[in-house]
Amino acid sequence: xxxxxxxxxxxxxxxxxxxxxxxxxxxxxxxxxxxxxxxxxxxxxxxxxxxxxxxxxxxxxxxxxxxxxxxxxxxxxxxxxxxxxxxxxxxxxxxxxxxxxxxxxxxxxxxxxxxxxxxxxxxxxxxxxxxxxxxxxxxxxxxxxxxxxxxxxxxxxxxxxxxxxxxxxxxxxxxxxxxxxxxxxxxxxxxxxxxxxxxxxxxxxxxxxxxxxxxxxxxxxxxxxxxxxxxxxxxxxxxxxxxxxxxxxxxxxxxxxxxxxxxxxxxxxxxxxxxxxxxxxxxxxxxxxxxxxxxxxxxxxxxxxxxxxxxxxxxxxxxxxxxxxxxxxxxxxxxxxxxxxxxxxxxxxxxxxxxxxxxxxxxxxxxxxxxxxxxxxxxxxxxxxxxxxxxxxxxxxxxxxxxxxxxxxxxxxxxxxxxxxxxxxxxxxxxxxxxxxxxxxxxxxxxxxxxxxxxxxxxxxxxxxxxxxxxxxxxxxxxxxxxxxxxxxxxxxxxxxxxxxx
Numbered sequence: 001x002x003x004x005x006x007x008x009x010x011x012x013x014x015x016x017x018x019x020x021x022x023x024x025x026x027x028x029x030x031x032x033x034x035x036x037x038x039x040x041x042x043x044x045x046x047x048x049x050x051x052x053x054x055x056x057x058x059x060x061x062x063x064x065x066x067x068x069x070x071x072x073x074x075x076x077x078x079x080x081x082x083x084x085x086x087x088x089x090x091x092x093x094x095x096x097x098x099x100x101x102x103x104x105x106x107x108x109x110x111x112x113x114x115x116x117x118x119x120x121x122x123x124x125x126x127x128x129x130x131x132x133x134x135x136x137x138x139x140x141x142x143x144x145x146x147x148x149x150x151x152x153x154x155x156x157x158x159x160x161x162x163x164x165x166x167x168x169x170x171x172x173x174x175x176x177x178x179x180x181x182x183x184x185x186x187x188x189x190x191x192x193x194x195x196x197x198x199x200x201x202x203x204x205x206x207x208x209x210x211x212x213x214x215x216x217x218x219x220x221x222x223x224x225x226x227x228x229x230x231x232x233x234x235x236x237x238x239x240x241x242x243x244x245x246x247x248x249x250x251x252x253x254x255x256x257x258x259x260x261x262x263x264x265x266x267x268x269x270x271x272x273x274x275x276x277x278x279x280x281x282x283x284x285x286x287x288x289x290x291x292x293x294x295x296x297x298x299x300x301x302x303x304x305x306x307x308x309x310x311x312x313x314x315x316x317x318x319x320x321x322x323x324x325x326x327x328x329x330x331x332x333x334x335x336x337x338x339x340x341x342x343x344x345x346x347x348x349x350x351x352x353x354x355x356x357x358x359x360x361x362x363x364x365x366x367x368x369x370x371x372x373x374x375x376x377x378x379x380x381x382x383x384x385x386x387x388x389x390x391x392x393x394x395x396x397x398x399x400x401x402x403x404x405x406x407x408x409x410x411x412x413x414x415x416x417x418x419x420x421x422x423x424x425x426x427x428x429x430x431x432x433x434x435x436x437x438x439x440x441x442x443x444x445x446x447x448x449x450x451x452x453x454x455x456x457x458x459x460x461x462x463x464x465x466x467x468x469x470x471x472x473x474x475x476x477x478x479x480x481x482x483x484x485x486x487x488x489x490x491x492x493x494x495x496x497x498x499x500x501x502x
Contacts, residue, residue, distance in 0.1 A: 010034040011128045014055040016046040016072065017090060018064045025115060026059060033121060043067030047075065050082060057127050059111070061090045062102075070105055077106035084134070086127045161311045167191070168202055170311055171281065174304060175205040182300075184285040186212050186265065188219060190231045191281045198223040199231050199282060211263040215286075218259060229255050230270050231282045238279055240271040240302060244290055266290045271301050275309045275316075283308075335410040337387055338394035346409035346417055350472050353405065353421045358466040365428035365463040367418040368479040369397070369435065372456045372491045374414035376448035389444055389455055390414060396438045400431060417479075425463035425496055432459045432494040440492075451492045458486040459494035 013035050017023050023039045030037045038055065040046045043066055050058070058076075062069035069089055076082040089102050092113040102110055108130075109123050164170035168191075175187035186206040190199040201220045206212040224232040234241055243249060244267050249257045260268075265286045273281040283305060333345035341349070350366075357364045371377070371393060378386040390410075397408045397416055411417040418435070420428050436457050444455040460483025462475050478497040486495040 009036045010125075011056040012036045012053070013038070013057045013059060013124065014046065014049055015039045015059045016041075016043065016064070016069070017059070017061040018042060019061070022061070022090070022113070022115075026120070029115075029117060029120060030124065035124070043069075043072045046072055050076070050085070054082065054085060056085070056131060057124065058085055058087045059090055059124075060087050060107075063091075070101065073107055074105050086131050088123060088127060158307060161307050164311070167281070167308075167312060167315065170308060171283075172203040172205070174308065175203060175283070178283075178285065178301060178304065179205050179207075182285075183287070184269075185209070185288050186215065186286040188216070188284045189281055190224065190284065192235070192279060193223075196223075198225055199235060202281065209263075212265075215256070215259055215263045215265065219256065222255075229253075230268060231284060234270045234272050234282050235279050238272050238274060240269070240298065242298070243268045246286075260286065264288045269298065269301070271298075271305045273305045273308045273312070275312045280309070280312055335394075338391050338410050340394045340398060340416075341407055341409035343409060343411055343417075346407065346411070346419065349407050349409075350419055350475075353419065354466045354472045357421060358468065361465055362422050363424050363463055363465050364475065365420040365423040365425065365431075365461065366475050366479045367420070367428060367432050367435070367459055367461050367494075368411065368476070368483045369416050369418070369432075369457045369459040370483060370487070371414040372451055372458055373446065373449045377446055377455070380448045386414075392442055392444060393439055393455065393457070396442055397435050400434045400438050417476075423463070425461070428461050428463050429494065429496055432461050432496075435459065436492070436494055451490060456492040458483060458491045460484070460486055461494055461496040463496070 010033070013030055015023060015026050015030075015037060017026070017039075018041050020041070023041065027037045027039050038049055040049050042064055046058075046060070049055075060069040060072060073087050073089075076085060076087065083106070086108040087106065089107050089110040090113065091110060099110065108127055111120055111123055161170050161174070164173060171189040171191075175189060178184065179187045186204070188204040189202040191202040192198075193200050200223055204216050204219070206216050224235070226232050226236045230241060230243065243254070246254060246257050246260045246266055246268055251257060254260075254268075260266075265288060267287045267290050268284065270282055270284045272279045273283065283301065285301070333341055335342040353364060371390070374386065377389065381389075394408065394410065394416065397418065401408060401418070405421045407419045409417050409419075418431070420431060423431070436459060439457050440452070440454060442455065446452065446455045449456065460479045460481065462478035462482060464470075464475055464478075466472075482495045482497040485497075486493050489495065
């Protein structure tokens with residue numbers, strides 16, 4: 001509506017009457033009272049004038065050559081672009097105004113001829129006031145509808161972010177939501193690669209258009225450094241940026257400007273996702289139109305970007321908490337001194353493997369090993385040196401074990417235990433000998449040993465196929481007996497005890 005187009009104009013009125021005297025009278029009257037008036041003398045000219053510029057009000061004579069006022073009114077009311085323009089019919093009393101028909105086809109009022117000045121001005125003012133109030137109401141309803149859509153977008157964005165398992169998924173959902181709700185034709189996310197210190201394309205959304213697909217695919221091949229292109233500038237400034245007309249941008253400022261113009265993109269908007277005062281990603285939106293940026297829409301996208309920043313913060317906190325919990329779990333399973341599994345974890349692992357191999361009817365082997373003359377070592381070199389030696393021995397044993405299910409644990413003092421699932425006695429003996437040699441090759445001096453100049457191990461090995469009638473303790477008992485046999489036979493050797501169960 002054009003009522004507010006000029007402070008001195010009360011409204012734009014089109015008068016349609018084939019009687020020149022009537023036209024002159026109405027034009028002079030209305031102009032004198034502050035209205036802008038366009039007079040025409042027939043229906044066809046009226047339709048052309050309306051097409052050229054919509055009036056705020058039409059005064060329409062009923063009886064005219066070629067097209068009657070009724071026909072013109074019907075044409076206007078059938079067109080969505082003109083149906084809201086109010087029409088006041090003009091009719092002489094002698095012409096027999098059909099009031100019922102006039103209102104039925106969409107007329108808002110009528111003025112009788114001969115014209116009464118007060119009546120004309122009152123009815124014109126009344127219709128323009130109603131028109132103005134109607135326009136204001138429509139504008140408010142449109143604003144409320146827009147605000148409701150934006151609130152729905154914010155709600156959906158919140159739900160999408162909260163349900164997303166990671167940032168990439170959240171970005172993908174947000175791009176689609178924002179583009180489809182606000183009316184952008186293409187959206188993309190640029191994520192910082194901190195190793196290379198560049199922005200790389202992460203996710204994207206675009207309307208069903210092959211030309212936009214070309215822009216989308218080309219963009220996936222690009223990277224932006226700080227200050228490069230719109231994403232790089234936003235990364236540098238940490239501020240949103242709006243480009244109303246991409247075609248006016250230079251390549252140095254907007255490297256994709258030519259391709260954007262070729263596929264019909266005209267405007268762009270970018271906003272940073274910030275966490276801990278660092279830009280993590282950039283959201284970019286493109287449109288084929290050049291709309292004036294609406295503060296509310298831009299604020300909405302900024303609010304979503306802030307939510308994404310909070311999402312990253314929450315995910316990082318969750319990751320740190322998970323890592324801390326994992327560390328606690330790991331620490332609860334490890335020996336404080338040597339860093340290998342502790343006895344409690346060994347017992348749990350033995351129980352699991354026993355149950356599994358009992359079902360599979362495959363062998364389980366166990367090695368108990370003891371540092372030879374370790375008490376003498378401690379007494380001579382000191383307990384601090386003894387602790388260091390135990391660490392080296394534990395790591396030497398660990399290096400021999402190659403399979404995920406194999407386990408070395410500190411069993412107590414200077415004693416270690418090795419569990420070898422799916423391993424026969426022959427295989428266990430080979431592993432035991434490798435362990436003995438690995439420790440020997442550390443060449444840790446042990447002047448108090450009676451069997452070697454260096455730290456050495458005695459090993460007891462047992463092996464069996466788990467059965468329903470026995471418990472894991474029998475495997476440990478036989479390995480312990482084998483270990484004592486190794487010590488009785490001079491130490492620095494491995495002794496095996498095969499366990500045969502009925």
